[in-house]
Amino acid sequence: MFIGHLPAGYLLAKSPVFARASRTVFWGVLLGSVVPDLDMLWFYFVDQGSTHHHDYLTHRPILWAAVLLIGALFKAGFLIGLAAGGLLHLALDSIAGKVTWGWPFSEVSMTLVTVQATHDHWIKSFLSHWTFKVELVLVAVALIVFVRSNFKGRSE
Template sequence: MFIGHLPGAYLFFRTATPKLSPVVFAAAMIGAMAPDIDMLWFYFVDNRSHHHHEYLTHRPILWLGFLIFGLILRKWSDRVGSIIAGFGAGGLVHMVLDSIVGSVSWAWPFSDAAYPLVTVQATHSHWILSFLNHWTFMVEIGITLLAAFVFWHRQRKTREPEALGS
């Protein structure tokens, strides 16, 4: 995914947990983007030697660990535990979205096997062009447009009572 992580996570959390507190929702949105922080290592340290999905930040067990730790922590601190759990859940949403056209090792550390749901063939001179011209990118655009519509609609709904009262 190039543009779909944040919009996809937005749609998921707005649909699955519509009453999520703003702070936990923000943690989930940050978590949905956090796995790609490894791109800094990929470009500036590793010199693109390994695909960034091979780094720890793209191992679902890491995000599952955050989620479980947060859920356990809620027993003592509901707010902090919920934030950590939201962050982990966002990371897991990222992993699911990456699994569509990317390779994610869901069984790691027991297995490195990783198979994308859809394989994007190298049809252009650069891999980015191949992705941008693949039908799955149109799905990403659709997800992004739908998320923008939901966001806009929610903003409009929250402003309506204000307009009625004035």
Template sequence: MFIAHLPAGYLLAQHLLKRICTIPVSPKAVLFTVMVGAIAPDLDMLYFYFIDHRQTHHHKYFSHWPSLWIGLLCTSMLATGLTRKQSLPFLTLIFSLGGLLHMLLD
């Protein structure tokens, strides 16, 4: 679960830091946010083990729906475009990129 997604998030963050000229946050914030986004869909494992008692495979939960991550990505792209100087929409954008990367790897 975290074995592949965490390093993939790190590689994505390093790629983004090389490609994006100006960012409204520190490089450490970019690295942390993308890596958290890359493992965020698997946080449903807590529900899977402790509440659902492994009745439903965790890939069927809403956190593993690609439409959720694509919608979050589109919304954050719009918000980042409208508010260029603020960091929260940008952090949401790169968080959703990490989540979408997770979907691609699954």
């Protein structure tokens, strides 16, 4: 997923699940929806691309489950939001990218859809695949929700 993580995080943060949550939780969800991809910095600048970034700890669901558990134990809304956003990120990555959901108990990673190499660069292949249209829909829906929630009641 290229552009869909943050809009999906926004939609989750605005959903009925978090409707009564604080702004701290809201920002936790937004941050969590993108923070797993901070491992790309390590991937490019340290690891030189030798290990796929989905194999790093930030893309392991057990990390985000642990953050969720800690947040719940300490009633830390930001951590709960961060974990929810992180788990959402991994769920979205599972559509066309491999995520090892059973780690550390299993090394099996799965993907729902395989994006074939149809172009000379992998990014072009992803951008031309139908799954990218799902991301565009996420962006459009998030923009609609944003506009409606920010301008609701102003014209009355």
